[in-house]
Every structure is written in structure tokens, then in C-alpha cells.
Amino acid sequence: MSTTDVTPKTPEATSPSMASSRRRMGDSVFSALSIGSGLLIFVTLALVAVFLTTESMPAVMESKEIIGDASAFSLLETTLPLIFGTILAAAIALAIAIPVSIGIALFISHYAPRRLASGLGYMIDLLAAVPSVVYGLWGGIWLVPKLEPLYLFLNSTLGTWPSWPGFVPFVGGEPVVALFAGDPTAPMRNLASAAIVLAVMILPIITAVAREIFLQTPRLQEEAALALGATRWETIRTVVLPFGKSGVVAASMLGLGRALGETMAVLMILAPGATFSFHILEVGMHQSIAANIASKQAEASGTDMSLLIFTGLVLFVLTFIINALARWIVARSGVKS
Amino acid sequence: MAAPQPINVEDLNIYYGDFLAVEGVDVQIRPRSVTALIGPSGCGKSTFLRTLNRMHEVIPGAYAQGKVEINGENIYDPRVDPVNVRRRVGMVFQKANPFPTMSIRDNVLAGVKLNSRRISKSAAEELLEGSLKGANLWNEVKDRLDKPGMGLSGGQQQRLCIARTIAVKPEVVLMDEPCSALDPISTLAIEDLVHELKEEYTIVIVTHNMQQASRVSDRTGFFNIAGTGKPGHLIEIDDTQQMFTNPSNKQTEDYISGRFG
Numbered sequence: 001m002s003t004t005d006v007t008p009k010t011p012e013a014t015s016p017s018m019a020s021s022r023r024r025m026g027d028s029v030f031s032a033l034s035i036g037s038g039l040l041i042f043v044t045l046a047l048v049a050v051f052l053t054t055e056s057m058p059a060v061m062e063s064k065e066i067i068g069d070a071s072a073f074s075l076l077e078t079t080l081p082l083i084f085g086t087i088l089a090a091a092i093a094l095a096i097a098i099p100v101s102i103g104i105a106l107f108i109s110h111y112a113p114r115r116l117a118s119g120l121g122y123m124i125d126l127l128a129a130v131p132s133v134v135y136g137l138w139g140g141i142w143l144v145p146k147l148e149p150l151y152l153f154l155n156s157t158l159g160t161w162p163s164w165p166g167f168v169p170f171v172g173g174e175p176v177v178a179l180f181a182g183d184p185t186a187p188m189r190n191l192a193s194a195a196i197v198l199a200v201m202i203l204p205i206i207t208a209v210a211r212e213i214f215l216q217t218p219r220l221q222e223e224a225a226l227a228l229g230a231t232r233w234e235t236i237r238t239v240v241l242p243f244g245k246s247g248v249v250a251a252s253m254l255g256l257g258r259a260l261g262e263t264m265a266v267l268m269i270l271a272p273g274a275t276f277s278f279h280i281l282e283v284g285m286h287q288s289i290a291a292n293i294a295s296k297q298a299e300a301s302g303t304d305m306s307l308l309i310f311t312g313l314v315l316f317v318l319t320f321i322i323n324a325l326a327r328w329i330v331a332r333s334g335v336k337s
Numbered sequence: 338m339a340a341p342q343p344i345n346v347e348d349l350n351i352y353y354g355d356f357l358a359v360e361g362v363d364v365q366i367r368p369r370s371v372t373a374l375i376g377p378s379g380c381g382k383s384t385f386l387r388t389l390n391r392m393h394e395v396i397p398g399a400y401a402q403g404k405v406e407i408n409g410e411n412i413y414d415p416r417v418d419p420v421n422v423r424r425r426v427g428m429v430f431q432k433a434n435p436f437p438t439m440s441i442r443d444n445v446l447a448g449v450k451l452n453s454r455r456i457s458k459s460a461a462e463e464l465l466e467g468s469l470k471g472a473n474l475w476n477e478v479k480d481r482l483d484k485p486g487m488g489l490s491g492g493q494q495q496r497l498c499i500a501r502t503i504a505v506k507p508e509v510v511l512m513d514e515p516c517s518a519l520d521p522i523s524t525l526a527i528e529d530l531v532h533e534l535k536e537e538y539t540i541v542i543v544t545h546n547m548q549q550a551s552r553v554s555d556r557t558g559f560f561n562i563a564g565t566g567k568p569g570h571l572i573e574i575d576d577t578q579q580m581f582t583n584p585s586n587k588q589t590e591d592y593i594s595g596r597f598g
Contacts, residue, residue, distance in 0.1 A: 218434075220432060221436065223430065224434040225447075226392060226395055226423060227390065228423065228448035228451060229424030229448060229505060230420070230423075230451050238447060238451070239436065242436075243437070
């Protein structure tokens with residue numbers, strides 16, 4: 001639109017101002033919608049937090065720790081073993097999944113021929129889409145018996161390893177961290193089995209994020225290493241892994257978040273217990289928060305329900321911290337996942 | 338050390354998948370001298386350069402046929418490991434690419450530390466100083482060897498890359514438009530350096546800048562293509578003086594005098 005028009009014909013053209021008092025209908029509707037959707041997330045999160053806090057209050061108030069009555073139930077004694085089991089299972093799952101994921105991601109990004117690489121990428125994504133209840137079935141029925149010889153072997157050969165001191169337990173257990181010690185009995189519905197299935201479940205997310213980051217390694221950096229006479233592995237070690245380090249950490253955090261909250265696989269595989277034992281091969285020693293809630297909530301009421309909700313609050317806070325940590329690392333490194 | 342031999346290229350065809358990018362290159366590159374490669378964009382001069390240390394083939398689908406003899410050994414012999422070729426034929430890229438996570442010291446020593454080659458601390462320090470001096474960078478960085486290489490200016494980063502390249506003691510140094518991202522003063526520093534480096538190394542440099550080719554090189558090769566989708570050819574190679582004053586080929590003359598296309 002030009003202002004040098006000699007004969008302005010329309011009122012708009014005569015007006016020097018482009019201001020319009022009339023707001024466009026579509027704009028305001030869309031703006032309200034998107035603001036509303038954004039707010040909804042905060043509201044939902046707040047509602048969940050408020051629900052968890054208020055509903056868990058009765059259990060907290062009736063606990064031994066608050067009222068000082070020795071005959072009352074102990075909040076710590078019921079909750080801490082669950083936290084311990086949750087974190088131990090997730091930690092073992094991570095310890096298995098991280099190296100395997102890095103290996104798969106490097107294979108896809110740097111070793112595999114292009115067609116195989118994309119096919120494998122789809123397979124990994126597919127692995128992420130399998131419902132956890134299916135993993136639970138597979139793990140409980142097929143995997144657990146298969147693992148028995150391995151467990152017995154580990155127990156007999158590495159039973160006293162590693163023997164560094166563990167933390168002082170609240171309930172039972174031994175003051176030594178010997179992962180494969182104890183008395184494993186079939187069926188091997190122990191923490192190790194649950195952790196292995198958890199590892200399979202978190203493998204896709206770690207692999208997918210790590211692969212993306214490895215692929216983003218600047219071409220020029222890789223060529224710099226190659227031109228110095230680096231082999232493929234040396235190129236990966238000097239350029240790709242340092243570049244992807246923070247991304248892999250962030251990916252692992254995302255995996256950890258999932259492992260902490262995963263319910264079905266643990267519920268269907270693990271024979272529960274409530275100790276601080278590091279003996280991951282022993283059956284009936286551990287339980288995770290999520291699986292505990294799922295197994296008990298149908299019959300629970302009153303204080304029991306309130307106690308379950310309290311453990312839910314603990315899990316909520318735990319995953320919240322892990323996710324925040326992952327985001328902080330990603331943001332700090334500037335790598336997009 | 339044996340007397341350096343020329344690089345012998347015979348009937349080299351270079352492909353990207355099915356596409357023949359450069360056809361029939363026959364050339365002898367003189368040792369301990371600077372050979373410049375000039376030509377219009379897309380004519381295959383960088384592609385050719387990258388076949389001299391088998392960096393060409395890191396691009397999926399890319400390969401070369403023919404013979405490239407360095408010190409009498411054909412680097413395209415099936416028994417030759419490209420990794421060994423690249424240790425003897427170093428490369429400096431268009432954009433400075435120091436390793437971002439490494440200090441200046443580690444950048445220079447990166448190539449030496451590869452391949453699990455063990456090196457004593459004193460030998461490493463000596464090599465570090467020698468390489469940085471060789472790249473005319475020592476005086477500027479000697480007080481901050483443990484600072485990241487990325488903290489240097491563009492021209493210093495490029496000289497750091499040259500130091501890194503010569504630290505592995507190659508016989509040949511390939512330079513792919515090493516000054517195209519640099520300001521005139523940094524460019525001059527690199528050009529001076531090229532002059533010094535040819536005492537010890539055979540240097541092949543690709544450049545878009547004909548003044549640069551005439552300033553730094555002893556011999557100049559001119560690449561050209563007949564049109565898009567056609568393969569590039571080495572049209573002519575001669576002493577730089579001759580090429581810029583009295584080229585024997587009409588295409589070279591047109592290109593050099595700016596009457597191209």
C-alpha cells in the first residue's frame with residue numbers, strides 16, 4: 001500500500017493511522033485457548049500435588065513419629081524400605097541400560113550401514129511402544145526361569161563381591177553391600193529380574209536421545225580426528241563421546257525417571273518384601289513404591305490408603321527432582337534432545 | 338630419512354556413488370614444495386585433495402579408482418589401511434576445527450595420543466613446543482597452554498590446527514581453503530607459515546583466491562568442469578609463474594584473467 005496515491009478512494013487509505021479498535025475474533029479466541037491450555041498444565045500439576053499432600057496428612061498425623069506413641073505405626077519404617085527398593089531397582093536398571101544404550105546408539109549413528117541404521121531406529125522406537133504389562137508378562141513367565149542358572153552362577157562365584165560397607169540399615173539387612181550374596185531360590189522373582197526388565201523398558205528412551213546427540217556431532221570435528229589418523233573408535237572416543245556426554249547424562253535421567261515410576265513390570269515380576277538388603281538375588285526382600293501402591297490400593301482404606309498416598313507423594317517429589325535435574329543438565333549443555 | 342619422492346597420481350577417477358565427480362587425473366606433485374589447486378566452485382579440486390589422504394571416502398558412497406603413489410606406495414592398494422595413510426598425509430580444513438573439549442596442549446598432542454602411542458612427558462612437552470613454534474603460534478599461547486583451544490581467535494585456531502597436523506610428523510600436508518574464513522592479517526600469517534612449512538613438508542593447497550595461489554605456491558594446477566553434472570578435469574598444471582603469466586591452455590587463461598564463463 002503506497003501513501004503516494006493521488007486520489008484516495010477508500011476511508012482506510014485516507015487514515016494515516018494503522019491502529020484498529022476492532023480486535024480480530026480469531027486472534028482472541030486462539031489466544032484464550034492457548035493460554036488456557038498452558039494454564040491447565042499448572043492447574044493439573046497443582047491439583048495432583050494438593051491431593052497428594054492433603055490426603056497423605058492423616059497418615060502423617062497418626063504416625064509414631066508425630067504422636068510419639070510407640071504402639072502406632074512408623075512412617076519411616078514403612079516408607080523407607082520402599083524408597084530403598086525403588087531406587088535400588090532403578091539404579092541397577094540404569095547400570096545395565098546405559099552401556100547397552102550407548103552401544104546401540106553408536107552402532108546406529110556411526111557403524112551400521114544407513115539402511116540397517118534406520119530400520120534399527122524404528123525397532124528401538126517400537127520397543128518403547130510396547131505396553132509395560134506385556135513386559136511384565138514376558139519377564140515373569142519367560143525371562144525369570146531363564147535367568148535362574150545365571151543367578152546361581154553369580155551367587156556361587158561373586159557371592160562375596162563387592163564387599164564394601166553399606167549404609168547402616170533401619171530394618172534388618174547386613175552392613176555390607178554384596179549384591180549377589182544371600183540365598184536365591186526359584187522362582188527368581190527377585191529385584192535383579194525386575195531390574196533387568198526395567199532396563200529393557202528404559203533402553204529405548206536412552207538410546208533414542210543418545211543417538212540423536214551422537215548424530216549431531218559436528219562433521220568437521222569428526223573429520224579433524226579422522227585426518228589425524230584416528231580409527232573409527234578413536235574418533236568416537238575423542239570427538240563423539242565428549243560431545244554427547246551431557247546429552248547421555250540427560251537421557252539417563254529421563255530413563256531413571258521412567259524406571260522409578262514404572263509399576264506393572266515390577267508388580268508382575270517382583271515377590272515383595274520390605275528390607276534394606278542389597279542382596280538383589282534374594283526373593284521377597286524388596287518392593288518399589290509404585291508396585292506397592294498398585295498392589296494394595298484396591299483393598300486399602302482410611303489410614304492405610306493415606307499411607308499409600310504418602311508414598312505416592314514421595315515418588316512424585318522424587319521423579320520431579322530427577323526430571324528437573326535432567327532438564328537442567330540439558331539446558332546447561334545447550335544440546336537439544 | 339630417504340629423499341622425498343613426488344606424489345604420483347595416475348588415471349584417478351573419483352566418484353560420489355554413481356556420479357563421476359573428477360575424471361582422469363594424471364599428475365606428479367613435487368615433494369617439499371607448495372602446489373596450489375585453483376578453479377571454479379564445484380570443479381572437484383577439494384574432492385581431488387581429499388583423495389590424497391583417503392578422506393574422500395568417509396562420505397557414504399564416495400570412492401576413488403586409480404593410483405595415488407606416496408613414497409612409491411599406492412595408497413589405494415587394497416592392503417593399505419586408510420588410517421595409516423592419514424597419519425602420513427595430514428589435513429587442514431576450510432574452517433578451523435580444534436577439538437572443543439580439549440585444551441591447547443591436548444589439541445596439539447591429540448594425534449600423537451591416538452593409537453595408544455605412548456609418549457614421555459618431556460617428549461610431549463618438546464613436541465608441543467616444536468609444533469606450536471612450527472605453526473608460528475608458540476609466542477601467542479605459551480602462557481595459556483591449558484586454556485581451551487576454542488578460546489583463540491579464528492586465525493590462531495587455524496594455526497593451532499596446523500600445529501596439531503604437523504605434530505604427528507606427516508610427509509604431506511593438505512590444506513583445503515585454509516584461509517577462506519580468515520581476515521587478511523590472519524591470512525597473511527598462514528601464508529607466511531606455508532612458506533616455512535614447505536622446507537619440511539610437501540604441501541597441496543586448494544584456494545579460491547588466485548592472488549594467494551600466486552603468492553604461496555611453486556606450482557599451480559587448474560581444475561575446471563564443462564558444465565553442471567559433468568566431471569571435473571585437471572586442465573593444466575605448471576610452474577606458478579608460468580601459469581599466471583603465460584598459461585598454455587585457453588581455459589586457464591580465461592579463468593585467470595577473469596574472463597571466465
